[in-house]
Amino acid sequence: xxxxxxxxxxxxxxxxxxxxxxxxxxxxxxxxxxxxxxxxxxxxxxxxxxxxxxxxxxxxxxxxxxxxxxxxxxxxxxxxxxxxxxxxxxxxxxxxxxxxxxxxxxxxxxxxxxxxxxxxxxxxxxxxxxxxxxxxxxxxx
Numbered sequence: 001x002x003x004x005x006x007x008x009x010x011x012x013x014x015x016x017x018x019x020x021x022x023x024x025x026x027x028x029x030x031x032x033x034x035x036x037x038x039x040x041x042x043x044x045x046x047x048x049x050x051x052x053x054x055x056x057x058x059x060x061x062x063x064x065x066x067x068x069x070x071x072x073x074x075x076x077x078x079x080x081x082x083x084x085x086x087x088x089x090x091x092x093x094x095x096x097x098x099x100x101x102x103x104x105x106x107x108x109x110x111x112x113x114x115x116x117x118x119x120x121x122x123x124x125x126x127x128x129x130x131x132x133x134x135x136x137x138x139x140x141x
Contacts, residue, residue, distance in 0.1 A: 045105040045131075062091060064120070066104040070112035081119050088123040096124075103131030 045065050064084070065073040072079050074087060092098050100120050104113045120128055 045103050046107065060095065061099045061101050062088065063101045063103070064116060066102070066108050066112050066116055068105045068107045070109055072112075072116055081115060084116070085119045085123060088120060088125060092123050092125055097127070098125055099127040099129065100125050101129050101131060 045067060063075060067073065072081060072084055074084060079087065088098075088100070102113070102116055102120070104116075117128065
């Protein structure tokens with residue numbers, strides 16, 4: 001024989017709506033933080049100024065830098081123009097939609113930048129961009 005208890009038994013419930021809210025907040029926070037990251041694998045160069053410069057860094061983008069002396073760097077490794085051509089042609093065969101990002105020091109000779117640009121274009125790469133810095137602060141006279 002079963003006797004009923006005078007205290008009413010309540011069933012426990014797990015509320016998942018607050019959990020879903022927390023997960024959406026974490027997802028949105030992660031997305032906002034990841035958009036603020038600048039990922040470059042290159043040496044620091046003194047960029048020339050420009051008024052309409054935007055950052056367009058992608059993980060599959062090749063970053064080439066040219067220093068003051070005309071030395072060519074690919075992802076913090078110095079290369080000659082022939083080595084650069086070989087590396088670019090190998091990467092271009094793997095991905096025909098390969099973007100290349102060229103940055104040069106403010107004091108780099110124009111001819112060194114043109115040489116790098118010619119190597120990039122001779123490999124067949126069509127997507128080429130140049131890095132520029134923000135406007136220089138004007139000196140008070």
